Amino acid sequence: MRRRLPVLLSLVLAAIAALTLTATAGAAVVTKTISYGPFTIPAGAGDPHDHHSMGEVPNRQIDNIAKPCTNCSIVGARPALVYADGSSANLDTGPMLHHAVFSAKGKGKADATCGGAERFFASGNERTPLDVSGLPYGYGVGKADSWSLLIELMNWATEAKTVSMQVTWTYATGTDATSRKPIRPTWHGSDVCGLAEFAAPFGFSDTHFDSTAPLSGAVISTIGHVHDHGVSVETTNETRGTSICTSTAATGETPGYVTPDGRRHVSSLTQCTADPVARVARGDLLQVHATYNVPAGHHAVEDAMGIMILYVNPS
Numbered sequence: 134m135r136r137r138l139p140v141l142l143s144l145v146l147a148a149i150a151a152l153t154l155t156a157t158a159g160a161a162v163v164t165k166t167i168s169y170g171p172f173t174i175p176a177g178a179g180d181p182h183d184h185h186s187m188g189e190v191p192n193r194q195i196d197n198i199a200k201p202c203t204n205c206s207i208v209g210a211r212p213a214l215v216y217a218d219g220s221s222a223n224l225d226t227g228p229m230l231h232h233a234v235f236s237a238k239g240k241g242k243a244d245a246t247c248g249g250a251e252r253f254f255a256s257g258n259e260r261t262p263l264d265v266s267g268l269p270y271g272y273g274v275g276k277a278d279s280w281s282l283l284i285e286l287m288n289w290a291t292e293a294k295t296v297s298m299q300v301t302w303t304y305a306t307g308t309d310a311t312s313r314k315p316i317r318p319t320w321h322g323s324d325v326c327g328l329a330e331f332a333a334p335f336g337f338s339d340t341h342f343d344s345t346a347p348l349s350g351a352v353i354s355t356i357g358h359v360h361d362h363g364v365s366v367e368t369t370n371e372t373r374g375t376s377i378c379t380s381t382a383a384t385g386e387t388p389g390y391v392t393p394d395g396r397r398h399v400s401s402l403t404q405c406t407a408d409p410v411a412r413v414a415r416g417d418l419l420q421v422h423a424t425y426n427v428p429a430g431h432h433a434v435e436d437a438m439g440i441m442i443l444y445v446n447p448s
């Protein structure tokens with residue numbers, strides 16, 4: 134509890150880095166970058182491949198974080214992990230964004246999959262954005278909504294690293310916000326109401342996780358998540374016999390995702406965004422297929438994940 138006050142104070146001080154306004158035909162779409170933190174991740178043992186020897190900021194929940202706007206509609210979120218000078222903090226220099234989960238409490242906000250605060254955006258180290266700005270949808274932010282951030286950070290470097298979680302929020306206001314239909318996140322995959330982890334076997338594997346669609350409506354966008362050695366994550370609708378989306382992982386696309394030992398880490402996952410991607414009915418049996426390829430001789434990947442967030446316009 135004693136650590137919370139300085140964090141909150143620094144959040145207030147660090148908030149708001151940039152504000153741009155684009156006006157198109159009476160509609161306003163605004164971009165605002167907010168830094169959450171800073172967080173100092175303790176030193177690790179210098180091995181970029183051994184998670185157990187890394188320094189960590191374990192799951193820290195921060196309540197009442199800064200929101201970019203109120204009475205508005207979020208149409209995009211681009212996550213980053215940065216140093217004090219604004220440059221990217223990534224695995225090439227030590228830090229890893231293990232996860233950041235943003236949730237909202239307020240009128241109409243309840244996690245459709247698990248109950249409790251609505252987890253509306255999340256990022257792993259691959260930093261997948263949400264972008265529905267080109268479609269007539271958005272995630273509503275009410276006047277009295279309060280947001281929380283759950284964050285876990287790691288660092289393999291042998292010195293401590295101080296980083297901030299930065300999100301560039303894009304949002305609509307005024308009539309552009311009220312004319313947008315709401316999207317709600319639904320969570321699918323490995324233990325998504327718990328730690329979300331599963332043990333991936335050696336070799337090529339396809340592990341299935343069943344869930345029931347909690348909402349009827351149109352899937353508008355997706356965010357998939359796997360860990361290193363993950364190949365892809367797909368959500369199928371077993372009731373309808375269709376595939377909703379496959380997110381395919383790429384590794385080492387930029388130098389930040391290549392550690393000094395030459396290993397390439399997950400740097401992006403493909404997304405599906407369309408109007409609609411698919412339709413689902415409440416009660417449909419959905420299945421998440423997490424495919425991994427853990428090489429022989431590697432240590433066991435006990436903390437794999439295979440998750441997909443489906444953003445649904447309920448109807």
Ligand SMILES: [Cu+2]
Nearest residue numbers: 231232257438
């Ligand atoms: Cu993860």
